[in-house]
Amino acid sequence: MIELVRTNDLVLIDFLESLLHADGIPVLVADGHMGALEGSIGAFQRRLLVPEDWARRARQVVTEAGLAAELRDE
Template sequence: MVEIVRSSDLVLVGFLQSLLENANIPVLVADNHMSALEGMIGAFPRRILVPEDHAAQACRLIVDAGLEAELRHG
């Protein structure tokens, strides 16, 4: 699994998860429980992970959605 997005924005994370799942890309949203423990103040961002063999397609979808700035590079 590779991390493609890290964000504290719950709406963005939900949107990206839905976008990727609708394209049949397996998605794991990591750190959901840690975020709940810290009281939802945004101190611990959630990470969107996809299988390495789906990463390029997932990134293309995110770019096409106009959210290129959210991608983790490097």
């Protein structure tokens, strides 16, 4: 799995997850429950992961949505 995005922004994670699912890209949101447990201090960021063979397409979809700045470095 490749980490595409790491953030505390729940709206961004949900949007990107929906966007990638709509394009048929398998997505895993890691640390979602951990982030909910710790409250709002931001200690545990949620991570958006995709399988390695889908990473290039996923990056393209996120970039086309105007959110390239949110992507982690390759």
